[in-house]
Amino acid sequence: MKRHLSVLMLFVRSTIYKAAALALLSGAVEAALFAFAAWRLRGGPPGLETVFAASFVPLGSALFFLLLCALLCFTGCDALGSRPGYTLRRLRISERQTAGWAILCSTVCFLVFWAAQLLTALLLCRFYLASAEPALRGQTIFLAFYRVPYLHSLLPLRDTGRAVRNLALLAGLGVTTACFPLRQRHGEQRLEPLLLAAVVCVAFAQPMASFGSDLLLTLIALAQGACALFSLWKGDMDEKRA
């Protein structure tokens, strides 16, 4: 077990701090974007939802999300002056098991990023209400998380379909980004993480009850994840045959 944990620690060490730093930075940028929108709309009709809709917070979040995807894809790739794959392929732990730990690590990184986005949104809401609409605090936030597409997609509350979609995205992104460096070591360039990240950026923020798009995104995420897992399994089989 110690061997397995040491492989997991390799991935954790090379990703989690960077992912956390990226999440913190995204929080700061989103706060600035939100503050700018609030300042721009000062004097107009006040409203948390209005400010959120006018701010570029979802865009900022999408950009940092893309950066995180790139970070997870390229960490562990055989590039930038070293090919750790040569060592990983000489371990007694199979590449499939190594990939399992990489998937876990990538998924946790996305989870950390999601948590940071949610925390940022909640803090921004509370901060705004504390200064602009002190009387409406709790309920306004609750309603905003139902009516603002970005906020609703971050925390779908009782929208089970959206929650399932988010879980599928988490799993799909975790698998595709973790498998990317592994396949790259075998000379394959897979586009799954790029495709999935692009789809997520475009279609993440949806209004409540968009069942069609939720279903489509869920299927895309699961299909991409399955495709990456299949290529991993196939590679392992090829290796055994060789």
Add this chain to the structure above:
Amino acid sequence: MLKLESVSKSYGRRQALDRVDLELRPGELVGLFGENGAGKTTLMKCILGYLDHRGSITLDGAPVTRKNIGRLSFATSEHSFFPTLPAEAHREFYRLHFPHFREKRFERLMDFFELPRSRELRRFSTGQQNQFEVILALCQGADYILMDEPFAGNDIFNREDFYKVLLGILEPGETVLLSTHLLEEVENFISRAVLLRSGKIVGDMPMMELEESGRSLMDFVKEAYQYRPDRVSRALSDLAPEEE
């Protein structure tokens, strides 16, 4: 014994290795020579199972698999360490994954080359990275140590030191396959020279035999490569401006 029988590898239409037969016996220090693109790196990667190939490669009669690959170590100028880990973490990692990891040797070599233990490998200079790469290969506890241009980027003194250290620390059962262009430097250090050309072995000679015949390694390489000494002078005379 590490045995290669009729090993072939091609990249598309280009034949990188063409029915290579080679045996590496325990305790040998084998120099692997050849021009760029001769197939030296490909040969090593085939031995390690990094590349699909035809033919058979066996380690004491058994194919190289995950079960016995720990008996092979690899030092490459491309580097195989984890750039975000410090040297100390590598030691821990190797100790866990390679049961015969040579702890004492690691300590001594780290001290000898005065390498920092807590600095991430990516912050090492190229020379230090090369040194650490070779240290890892030597300390893994492998029976067969494959080195592919491990000293590219190191200065001459550094390399000299390394050859001496290597000769001093290797145990009788440890085999080294060293690929390099630095013929003169390794001439006195290796026990056998293998020459590759266009994916084929064109020469395989124990250094003892070479010494007895009064030839240098360079002479042997030139013979095997059918090197024409007048090649340069003829080319220059062809290029010289014509007299009017």
